[in-house]
Amino acid sequence: xxxxxxxxxxxxxxxxxxxxxxxxxxxxxxxxxxxxxxxxxxxxxxxxxxxxxxxxxxxxxxxxxxxxxxxxxxxxxxxxxxxxxxxxxxxxxxxxxxxxxxxxxxxxxxxxxxxxxxxxxxxxxxxxxxxxxxxxxxxxxxxxxxxxxxxxxxxxxxxxxxxxxxxxxxxxxxxxxxxxxxx
Numbered sequence: 202x203x204x205x206x207x208x209x210x211x212x213x214x215x216x217x218x219x220x221x222x223x224x225x226x227x228x229x230x231x232x233x234x235x236x237x238x239x240x241x242x243x244x245x246x247x248x249x250x251x252x253x254x255x256x257x258x259x260x261x262x263x264x265x266x267x268x269x270x271x272x273x274x275x276x277x278x279x280x281x282x283x284x285x286x287x288x289x290x291x292x293x294x295x296x297x298x299x300x301x302x303x304x305x306x307x308x309x310x311x312x313x314x315x316x317x318x319x320x321x322x323x324x325x326x327x328x329x330x331x332x333x334x335x336x337x338x339x340x341x342x343x344x345x346x347x348x349x350x351x352x353x354x355x356x357x358x359x360x361x362x363x364x365x366x367x368x369x370x371x372x373x374x375x376x377x378x379x380x381x382x383x384x
Contacts, residue, residue, distance in 0.1 A: 238262065
């Protein structure tokens with residue numbers, strides 16, 4: 202994403218792991234945001250928080266915005282940090298809902314554990330992306346026009362026929378193939 206272009210792509214380059222993880226988190230944000238925006242009533246009712254549908258829709262819009270930011274930007278780092286901030290908001294909201302008399306504490310606790318797990322993944326990715334160099338990779342060198350011959354293949358063609366094998370590299374007379382001279 203950030204550091205790789207077609208000219209600089211190299212297998213095993215360390216940036217690809219965090220960029221791939223960020224891309225996956227971007228797709229996860231889109232899916233989660235769509236679920237929060239399309240089914241806010243089901244989500245809030247399952248947590249015992251009926252009446253908070255506008256909050257769920259707002260959080261869904263936030264998830265979609267960060268997901269698009271991660272997937273469409275050249276540098277996903279600030280967007281992944283935005284996911285971390287959004288996760289903190291989600292944790293605070295779920296934590297506040299734990300003490301309510303209408304809330305389903307077990308469901309909220311399960312959602313809280315899931316959000317904390319995703320937050321750990323977001324933090325890991327954000328810190329990894331932040332540690333990477335900001336400079337783009339130099340393009341990979343192209344050696345496809347080189348032959349390995351000092352004067353080029355056309356100038357070297359036929360030279361081996363004229364070369365004489367040194368005496369110490371020749372096969373002994375007893376090991377040479379038997380020929381009568383006639384073909």
